[in-house]
Amino acid sequence: MEHNQNLSQKDNNDNVEYVTSYDFEYIHKLATQILPFYSDISPKSELPDPKHNKRLQTLLGLLRELHPADVASVLEGLPQKERVLVWKLVAPEEDGDVLLEVSDAVRESLIETMATQELVAAVEDMDSDELADLVEDLPTHVMDEVLQTRDEEERAQFQAAVSYEDDQVGSLMDFDMISIRADVSCEVVLRYLRRFDSLPEHTDKIFVVDENDILQGVLPIRKLLISEPDDEVEKVMARNVVLFRPEDNAEEAAQAFERYDLVTAPVVDNDKKLIGRLTIAEIVDVIREESETDMLNMAGLNDEEDLFAPVWDSVKNRWVWLAVNLVTAFIASRVIDAFESTIAQIVALAALMPIVAGIGGNSGNQTITMIVRAMANAQISTSQAWLLLRKELGVALVNGVLWGSVMGLVSWWLYHNMGIGLVMVAAMTLNLLLAAVLGVAIPVVLEKMGRDPALGSSVLITAVTDSGGFLIFLGLASLMLL
């Protein structure tokens, strides 16, 4: 590994441990302690107070040894002021790598603190696909200045990369490819490789193309290493290649990487001309982000959020889902209001109704999560919806009768009223059945409509089981108890 993140404070080993939360906490502590001297601090300064100076030098030493990805994590975990302080201390030659590693939300806050020339220096050595990743955050004049120094090929690569959506393979590909012809011997390939100063990261295969850059196959390094020097590439190469087009969906590409245990894969255009490659490093980010986005969306957060963002930024990130929640809660409230006279006669109903709504929401969320997950993994097709529905109805019936009876007995005992108990059993069972129907229907319909079934389906199902639960329970009570 080229990385040098030996935290000698923690480990006197020659070999390197990876950085853990323990180390982050130590860095956070140092940053907080020297924060009062903010204006006196620069990468080369010494503080007059020996105790604080020691802390500053320790911090500088640690930052020098950290991998840019670790520096990014440190910055993400720091409040605004401490973050700016640590960012000042990071060596300028690492700035670019850290900017690439840090989350979108935090990148903005870092770029704000940098002067134009610092920014240009930080990004001028980047590959064109890396520059493209920053296109939304870098000020236009910085980007223009940097692009001017590029040759035509690189500018074209940059244009290609920015022209794809975030969820397309084209936005993930890089251009660090090594390609060879099929009619040379393995020995020639080895000699050719030896001429490079370094090979691209993750190089596990070499792309075999014809004179028009049309992909013919790939030569896995694993095969190259065991082949006879005289063997022709043509004979050794694999012709069946998992390949991608820039328009392909990134999440499907990630699934292919996972299923076929890929490390890199070629990206080709419609004529099968080689235009880029995907690496597992980008794919791992897709996998991580995909599930995190689902989790954030299910919790009603719009976007990845900077933990220490100003209050107002956080309010903006969260208000949409709170508003949606208020609207659905308001509808449920109107349902209850419609039964005002029923509740006035039997006040116990007001206490029991949240139980019916609650269990419906919980059960519906179980169903919907399972189905959204299976859809994301491409395990089920919408044509199987009927089978799933039948099964979920069975589960709902069992749970409804089981837990409905428990709560029915408890209600009977509490309110000395068998009618209330029976209404509880019936309402809980019916609301669970409703939850099962919609737990299957909502993701299937969203998918058919071409929408992401994860987004908002939890809010939808809860809205239905709340309003539906109140309606079923209070409706049954009005019919049977008054």
Next chain:
Amino acid sequence: MEHNQNLSQKDNNDNVEYVTSYDFEYIHKLATQILPFYSDISPKSELPDPKHNKRLQTLLGLLRELHPADVASVLEGLPQKERVLVWKLVAPEEDGDVLLEVSDAVRESLIETMATQELVAAVEDMDSDELADLVEDLPTHVMDEVLQTRDEEERAQFQAAVSYEDDQVGSLMDFDMISIRADVSCEVVLRYLRRFDSLPEHTDKIFVVDENDILQGVLPIRKLLISEPDDEVEKVMARNVVLFRPEDNAEEAAQAFERYDLVTAPVVDNDKKLIGRLTIAEIVDVIREESETDMLNMAGLNDEEDLFAPVWDSVKNRWVWLAVNLVTAFIASRVIDAFESTIAQIVALAALMPIVAGIGGNSGNQTITMIVRAMANAQISTSQAWLLLRKELGVALVNGVLWGSVMGLVSWWLYHNMGIGLVMVAAMTLNLLLAAVLGVAIPVVLEKMGRDPALGSSVLITAVTDSGGFLIFLGLASLMLL
């Protein structure tokens, strides 16, 4: 790629497309269509009806071309009967690979259908680490029979692998390592590699050890390929190695792989003796499972569930969280019951109270999800809890005053009662503040107690904001309106 999943029906290209949900749907359809002939079907049978025979042969052809990981996905997406049918048709030599790829829940249902000798045949060629992965699902007598055929080293590897927990690096490592000494030249290494029939998957580095197998460094293949033949390994190898111990936490190892863009890494014991290696293929599974488990747990599902499990299995997987939900709902119900006389006097309160509880739950879940996620990524330390709390209280205050005022005005207008409107504003603001406090406190306390902050925290926060919301709203109403 060695894989051969060319779905020629779909694509007449020479090169291979990866399999998509479209292909799965086609296979599902074929399986359903020939299901009536279940008892007549075997991998070599012909069906008398030409139409159905064609379907059977198409299905067989597709299955032959699918990668085992794709076959696993197909099986996961099929109902029980169709699944058993397709499983019968899978070529026996693929059985082992499919069993390794399939989810735990589905693996059980496949193994149930297999005779002892089929099982032995399926697993006898597996590596010892792969066998260890199946230890919980294979009948003991099958495992014993297979282990008897292994030599002592392999049995020791098997014992080592099964002795670690699922969340430890030791359970993920394999033993496909190539190691060399530091005092040989790169040319010797190349010649040594050429003697292998094949190199282990994902080989991106060779481990450099001394005569006692103590790790000295690693020789990245990328460096080997560009080095001069006469260079000594000692000179070319990297000494700073990210390495793991078998007791290390798997999720932390996954984060290290992500941050340092690793493809493989050595696993060593306390004396730094090389005992195994981790590959990105295993790590990708950890990343996927980690976030899926969080998502399932947050939705109140205990475990990964077979979509087409018998109803009773699903009930067992889900009942715990439904029971927890019922208990918390019951407590909330008791809170409401305590204000029976207040509600009897102002029935409108029954309709408005779910709004107060709902927005608290929603906002609390936003806070808790963000913090759980930051903790999982080791971005924040518990010592920063105060800073986060201050910020979350600010967000809650803004949202409370904002949305509280909206709902306060609406309530005033609906019920022509300014008092109700004011109670709404106050109760919503207070419940959001409560949600902020507990949204920070719950994960921090769970973490301090050494528990997983993801597990159950969503249920806990909703319980508090429900009961708390009812208490605040009805309590304020009793004080101010009666």
